[in-house]
Amino acid sequence: MYTCMAEFNVTGCNNTNDPSTATYDYQEDSDVFSVIVDFPPVLVTISKERDDTLYAGTPFFIKCDILLNPMVSIPVTVTNQWTRDGTNVPMGSSDATITEGLNMIDALNYNATLMFYPLDNADDSGMYTCNIEVTAPNSYMFFTNTSASANISITVYATPSPVVEINLVTMGIAEPGEEYMLNCTVTVVDRLIVSPVITWTKRSANNVISVPLVLMNISNVKSSLYLNFSSLNTSDAGLYTCEASINVSLISMVARSNDTSNLPLDSKHIMRPVYIVL
Structure with missing residues (x-):
């Protein structure tokens, strides 16, 4: 805010040499201007x-x-x-x-x-x-x-469903007493904040059971789980399915290796449940 002020003094005279008879007048004024x-x-x-x-x-x-x-x-x-x-x-x-x-x-x-x-x-x-x-x-x-x-x-x-693939690690025919190994790999979208939970199940005589943990080995590769039979026996015969699930906040989904409607076929991978016949 800027203020401009002016004042003046007027001294009057009565045509005598006596200063005591002189008259005086005083006035002032101002104006304001604001600079924003x-x-x-x-x-x-x-x-x-x-x-x-x-x-x-x-x-x-x-x-x-x-x-x-x-x-x-x-x-x-x-x-x-x-x-x-x-x-x-x-x-x-x-x-x-x-x-x-x-x-x-x-x-x-x-x-x-x-x-x-x-x-x-x-x-x-x-x-x-x-x-x-x-x-x-x-x-x-x-x-x-x-x-x-x-x-x-x-x-x-929306988060794409995991892609689940089963790979046969051991080459050859499954025979009693022989070592046999399968590997389940799961592909998820990049940067997902959680890793998928991978499980193996076995179907035999119309019953579905979880594969014992002793048969599963965690791979050094993220999102991969091996199913290892050190010595096959007749009780190991059945249909094996790999399943992957992710759960992030309000996002929850499950993908299975036998869900062929969501998984494209690839000649280099087994995209279906694996039968072990002894």
Whole structure:
């Protein structure tokens, strides 16, 4: 606020040489003009962790970068609010969405991160906006606060079912007394936050039983489980099925090696239950 003031004094004379008979007059006036200063523009950019297809059950984040104009030389407060399709994303943790607080890199650079651990195809698709507001201290009453935003859209797809394959490790015919080994490998979507649970079952005489743990060896390769018979006997004959299940938050699914409707045939792999006939 700028104020201009003017004053004047007038001394009168009564045509005598006696100063005591002089007259005086005094007046002043002023006017006020307020200068409102706008903040220089704030640059806000938003980016995704990656640009490939996003699947439920995988981690992901969106980052917002904020750059203040170098002309800003007073202390300011920078705040941010994430929204999805116009609705505020709560600060902190909400379900599997984690909103990190604003990170100050230096006086002019800030960033904020919205994390998903993991993504959910039912709730997380949409338009995300990073809303930024810059405010001056109350003592700077003639500054106009400024705001800026940037947005980005993401689409989250349902987690593909695991692909289960059974491979014959031991070559030749299954005979009593011989060693025999099968390997079940499970392929899941990249970056899935959990490993599949793999189990073997045996069907014999219309009964389905779990294969004893003593026969199963965990492979050094992730998502692989061996079924090892050190010495076959007649009681081992039957139909063996490998099953894989994943359970992530609200996502739960099971895939079996005999579910041919979901598994493509491949001449290099056995994509069906394995019969051991002795």
